[in-house]
Amino acid sequence: MTQIEQDKNAPDTVMSDYNFAYLDEQTKRMIRRAILKSLAIPGYQVPFASREMPMPYGWGTGGVQVSAAVLTPDDTLKVIDQGADDTTNAVSIRRFFEKTAGVAVTEATAEASIIQTRHRIPEAELREDQVLVYQVPIPEPLRFLEPSEVETRKMHELEEYGLMHVKLYEDIAQHGAIATAYAYPVKVEGRYVMDPSPIPKFDNPKLEMAAIQLFGAGREQRIYALPPYTQVVSLDFEDYPFEASKADHLCGLCGAEDSYLDELIVDDEGGRLFMCSDTDYCVARQAAGHRGSDAAPTLEGVA
Amino acid sequence: MQRPSLTGGFRDAPKDAAFAFRAVMNTMAKPGEINSVTGAEPPAGLSIAAGVVLLTLCDPETPVYLAPRFDLPEVRDWITFHTGAPFVAASAAHFALGTWGELPLGDFPVGSAAYPDRSATLIVEVDDLRSEGATLSGPGIKDSAALSLPDRAAIQQNAALFPRGLDFIFTCGDRLAALPRSTKVS
Incomplete structure (x- = not known):
C-alpha cells in the first residue's frame, strides 16, 4: 500500500503540523474582532482581511474562516450544503476541521454546537447555545443593482434603500408577484438591509432565532451577524406581502408537509421526486416511522 | 530575578x-449574560477577566489606551510582552482599559457613518457585576435582561449614536459581561 492510500484510509487522524483549527492566532484575533463588531452592529458588513484557504473561493472560505475563529476543542460541528450533510462541500469541510481542530462532528442538528451551512437553515429549531455559520458568496444585497462599492456604502450610510424596493416593484410589474425566490433581502432592526445569503425565502422567517448567526464572505472579505432574537423583516409591500413559499408537495420519503423540498428528476419520462432538502430532518422522521409515497418499502415482516 | 511581566499569559x-x-x-x-473566563494572571490589580480579554483580542494591530490607574510599568510590560499592542491616546485607541470614572468617553473613536465598525471597545473594570439594575432590550435579548451599569445616561447617549458608538466589556474578577451599542437601556 502506498503512502497516499494509507492516508486516504485514515481520515480521522488529527494533523499536528497546523495550529488548532488551521489559522494562526493573529489571523483568528483579527477575525474575532470583526465578529464582535458585527454582533454589535447587526446587519452591517464588517470588512476583514480574508485569508487564502486550502480550498477555492466559492467553496465556503468565508464560513470556514469564521468557524475556525469560533471553534473550541469542546465543540461538535455539523456542516450542511443545501441542507445535506453528505455532499462534497459539506463532507470536505467537516473533514477539514476533524483533521485540523480534532473536534467532534455530527449530522444531527440537535447535537451540534456549531453548524456551518451553505444556503439553508436547518428545519429543526435552533437553541441559544448553538451557532449557525453561513457561507456567503455576495454579501452586498445591493450589488446586482449598483456595482460600485463606493455607492453601495453610501447607500447603507444614508439608509437609502429605495433601489431595492424598485427592484421588488419591477418583479411585480413583470411577473405579477415578487419573483425573488432566494437571497431575499431583509431589514435588520429597522436599520440595515442585509443579504441572508442564498437561502430560499422559505427560510427567511427562521432568521429570527435563538442561536447566534454569523455570515462569512471570504472572496468579498466581509463578516456580518445576527445576535439571537434580532428583528429581521423581509422586505415587501402592503399589497404584496412577503410569502415564504415551497414546492406544493409532501416529502416523497418521509411525508413531511412542513419542510423545504428538493425536486429530483428520477427518469427520462417526466418522473420526479420531491424530498426534504434537510437530510437530517428527513432521516430522523423516517427513523421515527414516517413514510412518504415514494419511500422504499420496509423490510418489516420479510425476514 | 523576578520577571512578573513574563508570566501569567x-x-x-x-x-x-x-x-x-x-x-x-x-x-x-x-447583552446582560455574565460569563466566567480563565487563563490569564495579569499584574497590579487587573482582573483575570480583563487580562483574558486583552490576551484574546489585542495584538500589534490594536492600539490600547490605559486609564491612569492602570498606566503602570508592570501593566505596560505585561501587555507588551504578551500581546505586543502599542499604547496610544484615547482618540487613537481600538481598545481601552480602565474604571468607568477614569475613561474619557468623549475622546474615543466611535466610527463613521460609512464605517461604524471603526470604533473603540472599552474594557471597563467594575467592582460589582450582577444581573440586576438597568433594564436592557434589543438584539440578543429575548424580552428584556438586567445588568448593573455604572452610568445609565452616558450609555443611553452612546446607544443614540447607533450605528456609530462604543462597545463595552465589563470585567469583575473572573467574570465579564458586554454591552454593545445596539442595546437600549432604561
Whole structure:
C-alpha cells in the first residue's frame, strides 16, 4: 500500500503540523474582532482581511474562516450544503476541521454546537447555545443593482434603500408577484438591509432565532451577524406581502408537509421526486416511522 | 530575578484563546449574560477577566489606551510582552482599559457613518457585576435582561449614536459581561 492510500484510509487522524483549527492566532484575533463588531452592529458588513484557504473561493472560505475563529476543542460541528450533510462541500469541510481542530462532528442538528451551512437553515429549531455559520458568496444585497462599492456604502450610510424596493416593484410589474425566490433581502432592526445569503425565502422567517448567526464572505472579505432574537423583516409591500413559499408537495420519503423540498428528476419520462432538502430532518422522521409515497418499502415482516 | 511581566499569559494559547473568545462572543451577542473566563494572571490589580480579554483580542494591530490607574510599568510590560499592542491616546485607541470614572468617553473613536465598525471597545473594570439594575432590550435579548451599569445616561447617549458608538466589556474578577451599542437601556 502506498503512502497516499494509507492516508486516504485514515481520515480521522488529527494533523499536528497546523495550529488548532488551521489559522494562526493573529489571523483568528483579527477575525474575532470583526465578529464582535458585527454582533454589535447587526446587519452591517464588517470588512476583514480574508485569508487564502486550502480550498477555492466559492467553496465556503468565508464560513470556514469564521468557524475556525469560533471553534473550541469542546465543540461538535455539523456542516450542511443545501441542507445535506453528505455532499462534497459539506463532507470536505467537516473533514477539514476533524483533521485540523480534532473536534467532534455530527449530522444531527440537535447535537451540534456549531453548524456551518451553505444556503439553508436547518428545519429543526435552533437553541441559544448553538451557532449557525453561513457561507456567503455576495454579501452586498445591493450589488446586482449598483456595482460600485463606493455607492453601495453610501447607500447603507444614508439608509437609502429605495433601489431595492424598485427592484421588488419591477418583479411585480413583470411577473405579477415578487419573483425573488432566494437571497431575499431583509431589514435588520429597522436599520440595515442585509443579504441572508442564498437561502430560499422559505427560510427567511427562521432568521429570527435563538442561536447566534454569523455570515462569512471570504472572496468579498466581509463578516456580518445576527445576535439571537434580532428583528429581521423581509422586505415587501402592503399589497404584496412577503410569502415564504415551497414546492406544493409532501416529502416523497418521509411525508413531511412542513419542510423545504428538493425536486429530483428520477427518469427520462417526466418522473420526479420531491424530498426534504434537510437530510437530517428527513432521516430522523423516517427513523421515527414516517413514510412518504415514494419511500422504499420496509423490510418489516420479510425476514 | 523576578520577571512578573513574563508570566501569567495563556498556557496553551490556541485553546485558551478559543474558549475565552467564545465566552466574550456570547456576552456580546447576548447583552446582560455574565460569563466566567480563565487563563490569564495579569499584574497590579487587573482582573483575570480583563487580562483574558486583552490576551484574546489585542495584538500589534490594536492600539490600547490605559486609564491612569492602570498606566503602570508592570501593566505596560505585561501587555507588551504578551500581546505586543502599542499604547496610544484615547482618540487613537481600538481598545481601552480602565474604571468607568477614569475613561474619557468623549475622546474615543466611535466610527463613521460609512464605517461604524471603526470604533473603540472599552474594557471597563467594575467592582460589582450582577444581573440586576438597568433594564436592557434589543438584539440578543429575548424580552428584556438586567445588568448593573455604572452610568445609565452616558450609555443611553452612546446607544443614540447607533450605528456609530462604543462597545463595552465589563470585567469583575473572573467574570465579564458586554454591552454593545445596539442595546437600549432604561
